[in-house]
Amino acid sequence: MSQKVEIYDTTLRDGAQGPRIKFSSEDQLRIVRALDDFGVHYIEGGQPGSNPKAAELFERTRDMKLKQAKMAAFGSTRHPRAAAEDDPNLKALLDAGTEVVTIFAKSSPLHAREVLRVTLEENLVIIEDSVEYLRSQKRRVFLDAEHFFDGYYEDSEYALTVLETGARAGAEILVLCDTNGGRLPWEIATAIRAVRARLPDTPVGIHTHNDAGCGVANTLSAIAEGAVQIQGTINGYGERTGNANLVTAIPAVQLKMGIAMVTPEQLAGLTHLSHLVAELANMSPRESDPFVGRDAFTHKGGMHADAVAKVKHSYEHINPSLVGNRTHISVSEVSGRSSLLQKAAEFGIDLERDTPQTRQILKRIKELENEGYEFEGADASLELLMRKATGRYRTFFTLHGFRTSVETRDARQPSLSEATVKLELPDGTKMHTAAEGEGPVDALNNALRKALQNTYPELKTVHLEDYKVRILDGQAGTRAKTRVLIESTDGEDSWDTVGVSENIISASYQALVDSIEYKLLRERGHEG
Ligand SMILES: [Zn+2]
Incomplete structure (x- = not known):
């Protein structure tokens, strides 16, 4: 025209x-x-x-x-x-x-x-x-x-x-x-x-x-x-x-x-x-937005995902790369092996259909899902899991534990939260770092970054965009668990990680650590 x-x-x-x-x-x-x-x-x-x-x-x-x-x-x-x-x-x-x-x-x-x-x-x-x-x-x-x-x-x-x-x-x-x-x-x-x-x-x-x-x-x-x-x-x-x-x-x-x-x-x-x-604008991007939303080209469930894997445009109105988006396959209990393979391909990891490795990963995902993990909204954690299982991973730091404390002197005033983390860097340096924050999770996040950002300055650009907590019903004989989903961003990209524990701080900690590891793997690759 x-x-x-x-x-x-x-x-x-x-x-x-x-x-x-x-x-x-x-x-x-x-x-x-x-x-x-x-x-x-x-x-x-x-x-x-x-x-x-x-x-x-x-x-x-x-x-x-x-x-x-x-x-x-x-x-x-x-x-x-x-x-x-x-x-x-x-x-x-x-x-x-x-x-x-x-x-x-x-x-x-x-x-x-x-x-x-x-x-x-x-x-x-x-x-x-x-x-x-x-x-x-x-x-x-x-x-x-x-x-x-x-x-x-x-x-x-x-x-x-x-x-x-x-x-x-x-x-x-x-x-x-x-x-x-x-x-x-x-x-x-x-x-x-x-x-x-x-x-x-x-x-x-x-x-x-x-x-x-x-x-x-x-x-x-x-x-x-x-x-x-x-x-x-x-x-x-x-x-x-x-x-x-x-x-x-x-x-x-x-x-x-x-x-x-x-x-x-x-x-x-x-x-x-x-x-x-x-x-x-300090607004979360809307996931369902046409063309650019995270869900605009997300396929859930075995059959659609399978069809998209065979013929890319079978369930997509345009090629998502034309607008800078991409196809997402969401992996969950209901989806089959082909979803997992597609997901792996999306991450740049080759998995073959019928290898012990693939079976092992599927088994692990099932176990974690039974424990309350949900990877549908946590691609970055899923990618880390697959990377660890296939050796496309390296250690940027080893954690030796953390502690948080909340001090309230006057119930009408904000309480004071502090966290300390102990970790070890690849060159053997031991870090023992404390930081304060608005609430224990924020303090923990600050302490982790403080311990790592001299060695990994790219972490300075990362901040938490969203933090979601879900209390999962305790099943027969087990106590209620907490699932934490964290969305992190570096201003360019955003990624989601998940943690599950009986304790909200531990669940948050897992999701925070995944978020940091994911960023470092993406920036620095797994061969260091
Ligand atoms: Zn107007």
């Missing part, structure tokens, strides 16, 4: 409106870099007129060497009672110093009359003035037609007149917004057809929200009708239920509609981009 579509990211403006989302200035810069690397065409940095942090971001990105992305400043049209050249908001937009300025205009009579409190005629003059003024100051102007679709279904003639006014005044593109996120794909399509019939020479873009669960569907519908710019956020972050999720929309447009927006190499960075932004 010859249609050229560009990506306009608004993670730093609309995305940052999301509940619980907050980016520091440093986070913002890292996101700008990552979006540029990925191949995003425009990055909306925020509203400099009302947000000093946005003004600062434009200041800091002005001299940044971006490969191709252009920063865009965002703001409103002029105030109803101010001349464009005296309007503080337009001035802030110009001061941002960006080549592209995006302004939003009311395109629904309801919003013009009731919210902006101007007549419909005045609204058109405001839009015309604002666009013309920004054009006269040599800016490229993108016009966001706010509430466009609601406006179109309220009074199509007026909504189209707003667009016409913007185009005549010099707006480069008319971005049609489903601001309340309540429209459905065919409503989007019908309205865009009308716009393109009326204004065949002005490009249109699409900006949707996900309130009806159609953010991405509406975006794709707009592209099918000829829209040439998609606006959205990474991971769909945004107010209420969020914006159109670019992480879903981009591969759908590129792989399914056949419209290339970024290079194949850049597209393969999608999973990384999604996880990086989640990390900076």
Whole structure:
């Protein structure tokens, strides 16, 4: 298809409106870099007129060497009672110093009359003035037609007149917004057809929200009708239920509609981009996310796993490597030998179907599962187990024990936790290290790292992302056990480990040690 579509990211403006989302200035810069690397065409940095942090971001990105992305400043049209050249908001937009300025205009009579409190005629003059003024100051102007679709279904003639006014005044593109996120794909399509019939020479873009669960569907519908710019956020972050999720929309447009927006190499960075932004937003990546989620290509149970092993695409809608993801096979009691072999292959370990070694590993997994281990959510522990069984393993440290203590002086105050570990390094050095922490597990984690990180500095980047505790029912005659699942990350990748014990601290300790061993094996290999 010859249609050229560009990506306009608004993670730093609309995305940052999301509940619980907050980016520091440093986070913002890292996101700008990552979006540029990925191949995003425009990055909306925020509203400099009302947000000093946005003004600062434009200041800091002005001299940044971006490969191709252009920063865009965002703001409103002029105030109803101010001349464009005296309007503080337009001035802030110009001061941002960006080549592209995006302004939003009311395109629904309801919003013009009731919210902006101007007549419909005045609204058109405001839009015309604002666009013309920004054009006269040599800016490229993108016009966001706010509430466009609601406006179109309220009074199509007026909504189209707003667009016409913007185009005549010099707006480069008319971005049609489903601001309340309540429209459905065919409503989007019908309205865009009308716009393109009326204004065949002005490009249109699409900006949707996900309130009806159609953010991405509406975006794709707009592209099918000829829209040439998609606006959205990474991971769909945004107010209420969020914006159109670019992480879903981009591969759908590129792989399914056949419209290339970024290079194949850049597209393969999608999973990384999604996880990086989640990390900076301090949100856990959603495992069920299309394309990039951990479960997006996970196959459970013997039969699917077997089929996927034979014909890769039999249960996969795309090749996961195209978006930087991979196939996961989840091993559990219900799955058969072929799942295990597949899992081993995923880890880069060759196992043959009918060898004593394979039987031995299967037997060991069964035993551990009976004790309460569950490897479905703990790939890294499973990989370690297979590595140990097949000799693809080496010892980075030998543990000689640990101790934790919790001291509470006043029940209303946080208690003080301390841990000590004793371990031995391969060169014979004995470490005996103590550390404090928020709770005994945190203290233990700190003590382990303190003992190891001079020898293995890569451990400094590792931190715990998630910690889950499950109390398992005691079976007849046994005491209840605790299963701990830990998710660790180094900012690039994340991995899960498991520990089981009658004691929560011991279970946590096993999972922590597995996590550290896994990281070291991956960084340094098993031949040292
Ligand atoms: Zn929006």
